[in-house]
Amino acid sequence: MAADEREGHNLLPGNTPAGAPSAPAWFKAVGRGLLRATGLYANWSLMTQGPLRADGWLRSFREGRAVDADGRPLPWITYPAIEFLSRHVRADWEVFEYGCGQSTLWWTARVAKVVACEHEAAWAERIRPMLPAGAELLHVPLDDAGTYAQTCARWPGRFDVIVIDGRQRVQCADAALTALNPRGVVVWDNSDREEYRDGYELLTAAGFRRVSFIGMAPIFNAKAETAVFYRDDNVLGL
Numbered sequence: 385m386a387a388d389e390r391e392g393h394n395l396l397p398g399n400t401p402a403g404a405p406s407a408p409a410w411f412k413a414v415g416r417g418l419l420r421a422t423g424l425y426a427n428w429s430l431m432t433q434g435p436l437r438a439d440g441w442l443r444s445f446r447e448g449r450a451v452d453a454d455g456r457p458l459p460w461i462t463y464p465a466i467e468f469l470s471r472h473v474r475a476d477w478e479v480f481e482y483g484c485g486q487s488t489l490w491w492t493a494r495v496a497k498v499v500a501c502e503h504e505a506a507w508a509e510r511i512r513p514m515l516p517a518g519a520e521l522l523h524v525p526l527d528d529a530g531t532y533a534q535t536c537a538r539w540p541g542r543f544d545v546i547v548i549d550g551r552q553r554v555q556c557a558d559a560a561l562t563a564l565n566p567r568g569v570v571v572w573d574n575s576d577r578e579e580y581r582d583g584y585e586l587l588t589a590a591g592f593r594r595v596s597f598i599g600m601a602p603i604f605n606a607k608a609e610t611a612v613f614y615r616d617d618n619v620l621g622l
């Protein structure tokens with residue numbers, strides 16, 4: 385085999401001068417040259433290979449929905465957090481979620497029980513038909529008594545994971561202290577928001593440590609943060 389063939393340059397049939405690239409290679413080289421000259425090579429590379437394509441970000445941006453590259457639902461949290469949770473999720477977990485959506489579909493495909501709490505009636509009714517039997521979706525309107533945030537506390541000491549991704553997040557964190565089992569963890573989206581500081585401090589005061597997953601999330605072209613709050617002995621093995 386000629387050296388150029390070993391290096392991936394397939395020679396054209398016939399008496400092509402040694403070292404001349406094949407038509408496809410020649411074409412690719414010209415294409416790359418043009419893309420470089422116009423400053424579009426990085427864009428081309430991002431669109432055709434690598435994590436933005438593989439994780440489904442391009443598709444989610446196009447469709448305005450949190451989906452992976454094959455159109456399956458993803459939680460609308462950062463990709464590093466999705467990656468982490470995907471590796472640690474266990475089929476026997478029971479999960480409570482504030483703020484339903486694609487995430488509810490993602491969790492129901494992976495754990496034993498999901499209870500989701502949603503304040504917006506129209507949104508709840510859009511998600512409800514997509515849920516399998518067994519998943520519970522509660523529509524709880526916002527009121528002055530804090531009924532929405534208190535919803536998870538109806539199940540004291542039960543949940544392995546409580547996802548905070550809806551409204552009244554500080555109050556939800558307070559209720560989560562009642563509803564988590566002793567090894568349970570909190571997944572808190574948009575945990576870079578200063579307005580939730582009282583909630584982060586409440587969890588820290590209750591003995592939780594925090595790990596933050598920072599990076600891109602589906603749909604938007606921006607960096608975001610999702611935090612996991614956990615205690616010493618926890619379901620994630622942290």
Ligand SMILES: C[S@@+](CC[C@H](N)C(=O)[O-])C[C@H]1O[C@@H](n2cnc3c(N)ncnc32)[C@H](O)[C@@H]1O
Pocket residue numbers: 450458459460461482483484485486487488502503504507549550
């Ligand atoms: C950040 S979203 C919750 C998303 C959900 N946890 C997920 O990861 O898919 C917070 C709230 O936005 C509202 N909402 C309205 N339109 C929405 C949409 N297209 N996608 C997601 N949430 C939407 C719902 O009331 C929802 O509870």
